[in-house]
Amino acid sequence: EVRAVVFPQGEDPDSYSRRVGSQAFQAFLQSQAQDLVTFKAKLLNAESADDPIRRAETIKEIVRTVALVPDMLRRESYIRHAAQLMAADEALLVSELNKNLLLKAQEQRKARERAAQTTTVDLPELEILDQPIAKQEPAVQEIGPAERQKLQEKESLRLLLNYGFHEVEQDFRLFQYILSELDEVELETPVYRRILGIYKEKISEGQVPDTKYFIDHYDGDEIKAAVVELYTNPWEISENWEAKYHIYVPHESEVSGAYGLFQHRAAQAPPAAAAHPRQPTETTKNP
Secondary structure (H helix, E strand, O other): OOEEEEOOOOOOOOHHHHHOOOHHHHHHHHHHHHHHHHHHHHHHHHHHOOHHHHHHHHHHHHHHHOOOOOOHHHHHHHHHHHHHHOOOOHHHHHHHHHHHHHHHHHHHHHHHHHHHHOOOOOOOOOOOOOOOOOOOOOOOOOOOOOHHHHHHHHHHHHHHHHOOOOOOOOOOOOOHHHHHHOOOOOOOHHHHHHHHHHHHHHOOOOOOOOOHHHHHHHHOOOOHHHHHHHHHHOOOOOOHHHHHHOOOOOOOOOOOOOOOOOOHHHOOOOOOOOOOEEOOOOOOOOO
């Protein structure tokens, strides 16, 4: 943990230590040193107290510092303390923190994608067949773009509600990845659009809602019926996959498996059926 201290005017650590002695110097550090977030909050807050524009920049600067803290519980503690020191709305700081964390997650994901694109793989030589391959009929009935879009939205929300809070990488939770993927997306299914909107709202308030939250708070609403359906796993994988073919398929209860499932489903989405960008609309306020 980085800590900071302000020495008396005209003093630096060496001069002050020589002047007061080692014991007094250590006592000074113990009593005056502050964690970096508190130190910056007090310093910047004093400099921008009478300037609303600088105050807004100060809040953003403090939140950027907090976003660098790897431990989630410490981030929560720092945000609460900073809100008190600056007499600011804690929900506002939490919302700004989530923006920073999502931006960080997007940058990390893009870096991973760039690294994957530069990786070369030796492909096996193609075997030339003497006979043309017979045309095979599809094993399942084709579904239209609208139904495929609804299924993709449903799967995205199911993973979000069931596994969103779980950590899939160090300092990176599944809900951060999914929300970054859906950031510029307007879901077409009305009830799923409502669920996603409520989820984002609770995240901005510092909460990570799960299926229980929606079931408890939306009794008698279409949201509850949809969430109950999202709670169930749509399939069970046959044991023969591992026993007979030696192929291990992770269960969704293993969080990394859920992460991989979402990435796989996003990659498999054809352009016509992929998430549609949000179109600009007039802002209306719900009554």
